[in-house]
Amino acid sequence: MGRPPCCDKIGVKxxxxxxxxxxxxxxxxxxxxxxxxxxxxxxxxxxxxxxxxRLRWTNYLRPGIRRGNFNEQEExxxxxxxxxxxxxxxxxxxYLPQRTDNDIKNYWNTHLKKKLRKLQGDEQDDGNSKTLDGxxxxxxxxxxxxxxxxxxxxxxxxxxKQALCEALSLDKLTTLTSPMLLSSSPPFPPxxxxxxxxxxxxxxxxxxxxxxxxxxxxxxxxxxxxxTQNSFNNNRLESSPNSIDQYSYFSFNSSPCSDxxxxxxxxxxxxxxxxxxxxxxxxxxxxxxxGMPLVETDGLF
DNA sequence: AAGAAGCGCAACCGCAGCAAG
DNA sequence: CCTTGCTGCGGTTGCGCTTCT
Numbered sequence: 001m002g003r004p005p006c007c008d009k010i011g012v013k014x015x016x017x018x019x020x021x022x023x024x025x026x027x028x029x030x031x032x033x034x035x036x037x038x039x040x041x042x043x044x045x046x047x048x049x050x051x052x053x054r055l056r057w058t059n060y061l062r063p064g065i066r067r068g069n070f071n072e073q074e075e076x077x078x079x080x081x082x083x084x085x086x087x088x089x090x091x092x093x094x095y096l097p098q099r100t101d102n103d104i105k106n107y108w109n110t111h112l113k114k115k116l117r118k119l120q121g122d123e124q125d126d127g128n129s130k131t132l133d134g135x136x137x138x139x140x141x142x143x144x145x146x147x148x149x150x151x152x153x154x155x156x157x158x159x160x161k162q163a164l165c166e167a168l169s170l171d172k173l174t175t176l177t178s179p180m181l182l183s184s185s186p187p188f189p190p191x192x193x194x195x196x197x198x199x200x201x202x203x204x205x206x207x208x209x210x211x212x213x214x215x216x217x218x219x220x221x222x223x224x225x226x227x228t229q230n231s232f233n234n235n236r237l238e239s240s241p242n243s244i245d246q247y248s249y250f251s252f253n254s255s256p257c258s259d260x261x262x263x264x265x266x267x268x269x270x271x272x273x274x275x276x277x278x279x280x281x282x283x284x285x286x287x288x289x290x291g292m293p294l295v296e297t298d299g300l301f
Numbered sequence: 302a303a304g305a306a307g308c309g310c311a312a313c314c315g316c317a318g319c320a321a322g
Numbered sequence: 323c324c325t326t327g328c329t330g331c332g333g334t335t336g337c338g339c340t341t342c343t
Contacts, residue, residue, distance in 0.1 A: 014312080014313075016311070016312075016315095017312090019313090051313085051314090052312075052313080055311090055313085059312085060311080060312095102310085102312090107313085110308070111309090
């Protein structure tokens, strides 16, 4: 008696999103905040299933997302976290707030897996055999004996810690004028691809144009809702409790990366803090976890 | 110049977890 | 306690773009 898939409805559109759809979705979320995805297609008139809307938002339209060009630091973190947590991309993504789980997953599957495979191939030539899925036979055995629950625990601790950080930084979020949030330019340069709306900057540009073209939509929106990226971000921060989750990282990532430069050095501070935080977990009670030999990451860089 | 092969990424699908009734 | 519905997650696919032959 399985539940029918949400996308089985006749008339539900699939495939790539159009700019118009993006704008409708963004302006709706801008007004109501993310969440209650079930109501989104109904309330917006989008011929998309709720799942598709949520995915589009979280992986693509959400402000603050950084796309492409993973730097060395991020790579290192992903490899380390993957070895630690396995393919729990959402958990890994929580350590890299600017990246989506989908992005990390894709990057792992297309780049890092190959990189590791190549590396392992090299090392096998030296008589050092390892398996691809993260651990050498020895360390794998060890990791199993440590128990998967420990990895879960590690993530749970992190989640709790993050929640605490969010709670503590709530005031900051609402009062602090983070340069990242208020800058007229986006926190990160737009992707090099020719994608029509690969960033919220583009969406912000599209919004006024579209609103001018579309008097129907114009009448249903207040002017302050659709004008600029700035107002978008500000509204988002104040609009709903849920929205704060989306931007919690600003609290410990308030040092902005400079525009137009995605090198590791520019993002050094937040990433280093994250890593430090991650490592402190190990020191302060997760010794076993962090003590696990992550041999396949050694000497990677 | 044209076709084939490879690559990267957005999006879909199915399942699991959780909460409400 | 069971059923139902919603959300989130991870695996996978399909398509467009780039590179190779």
